[in-house]
Amino acid sequence: MPLADAATLDNTLGLPCRAERFIAATTRDDIRAALAMARRDEVPLNIVGGASNLVLAPTLPGVTLQVACDDWWWEAGDDQTILVYAQAGLSWHDLVTACVERGWWGIENLALIPGHVGAAPIQNIGAYGVELADVLEAVHVMYCDDGRDAVFSRDECEFAYRDSLFKRALAGRVVVTQVVLRLSRRPAPRMGYGDLAERVALHPEVRAIFDAVCAVRREKLPDPAVLGNAGSFFTNPVLEATHAGRLLQEYPAMPHFPQPNGRVKLAAGWLIERCGFKGTRWGAFGVHERQALVLVHFGGGDRQALLALADHIRDTVQQTFGVMLEREPRLMG
Ligand SMILES: Cc1cc2nc3c(=O)[nH]c(=O)nc-3n(C[C@H](O)[C@H](O)[C@H](O)COP(=O)(O)OP(=O)(O)OC[C@H]3O[C@@H](n4cnc5c(N)ncnc54)[C@H](O)[C@@H]3O)c2cc1C
Incomplete structure (x- = not known):
């Protein structure tokens, strides 16, 4: 049975959080034992990775499980592809770095996304025109109710x-x-997004794209080690074409991205910025000065104040544009 002590849970937002029973599972048996403990004691089970996409309560009751298995390996797929197997506890950026070092293409645009490999499929992480779904072959899981194993193909992951x-x-x-x-x-190479193409040569190596992505991200996004944040606090809204069309008549400069299904994606950061929030401070929290989509924590704040600011932004955007923003990070506890 793995150790299940109370522990402080580090999180990129820097919110104070104590997990009642924290288990860092380094083997599959540990994972199974943690699941069995939560079932046996009839307490909540919280599954965390690097806690970079979570808004945590001050206390997490029950069992908090972090998969800490962090091995990876690979085999030849066919003459053009490589199959990479990565355990859930591995740092996502470390995996990207290792693959780029070997000259393998596919996840270089997803460099520097914080968190663990196991969380990557949960919200289908994406950046700079690439999503995990573009390269994912399968996801291996363990069911919480009975510990059985299962494998989901990309299509089954929906x-x-x-x-x-x-x-x-x-x-x-x-x-x-x-x-x-x-x-x-x-x-x-996929360089159609933002100013990536301006930063790399016409026929770049995978390393050059990786470096450019890292440079752009370091310029534009706050480092959670320096300023607490959870990355984008809202997802980009996807509207019916008629709704987007009406907004575009009023705001012709509004960034908009037609989707294959006829709907239109808007930039939540632009909507928030237009409402005057960019660079503003509200007590312990604020809206980042370079990226209005990122809420930042200057220290000493609590979850309630953060969510109050997020609600205020959401309501203001709704009143101004008739667009309802949805929160990206998950509440836990
Ligand atoms: C500065 C910054 C920049 C970011 N940029 C991006 C970006 O460009 N694109 C993007 O998509 N995201 C971005 N994010 C969000 C975040 O990095 C990703 O969502 C990441 O995948 C979260 O990983 P994590 O290990 O920290 O997961 P956590 O925050 O710990 O958990 C997130 C969710 O996944 C679940 N989960 C975690 N591990 C497992 C597991 N093994 N099994 C089942 N469920 C699990 C949790 O229960 C929770 O629901 C950014 C965050 C920050 C702080």
Whole structure:
């Protein structure tokens, strides 16, 4: 049986949080034992990775499980691809770095996203025009109710923008133990997003794109080690074309991205900035000065104050544009 002591839970927002019983599971047996403990004692089970996409309560009751298995390995897929197997506790950025060092293409645009491999499929992490779903082959899970193993193919994961089956029907019901990615040996640069293309040569190496992504992110996003944050606090809203069309008549400069299904994605950061929030401070929290989508914690604040600010921003955007923003990080506890 793994140790299950009370512990302070570090999180990128820097909110104070104490987990009543924290288990860092370094083996599959540990994971199974943690699940069994929560069932036996009939207490809540909280599954965390790096806590970079969570708004935590001051206390997490029950069992808090962090998968700490962090091995990875690979095998040849076909003559053009590599299959990468990564355990859930591995740092996502470390995996990206290791693959880029080997010259494998596919996840270089997802560099510097904080957190663990096991959380990557939950919201189908994405950045700079690439989503995990583009390279994901399979997700290995363990069911919380009886510890049985299962494997989900990419199609079965029902991936969408910042969404998957694991956020809906299977939310809180499975622990991701491993993901399998199919990466390419052949160059497959994707530079259509933002100013990436301006920063790299016409025929770049995978390392150059990785470096450019890291540089842009360091310029634009606050480092959680310096200033608490959870990355984007809201997802980009996706509207019916008619609704977006009406807004565009009023705000012709509004960034908008037509989707394959006919709907139109807007930039939540632009909407928040237009409401005058960018760079403002509200007690212990504020709206980042370079990226209005990121709420920051200057220290000493609590979850209630953060959520009050988020609600105020959401309501103001709703009143101004008739668009309802949705929170990206999950509340836990
Ligand atoms: C500065 C910054 C920049 C960011 N940039 C991006 C970005 O560009 N794109 C993006 O998509 N996200 C971004 N994020 C959000 C975040 O990094 C990702 O969502 C990441 O995948 C969260 O990983 P984590 O290990 O910290 O998960 P946590 O925050 O610990 O958990 C997130 C969710 O996943 C669940 N979970 C975690 N591990 C498991 C597991 N093994 N099994 C089952 N469920 C699990 C948790 O229960 C929770 O619901 C950013 C965050 C920060 C702080």
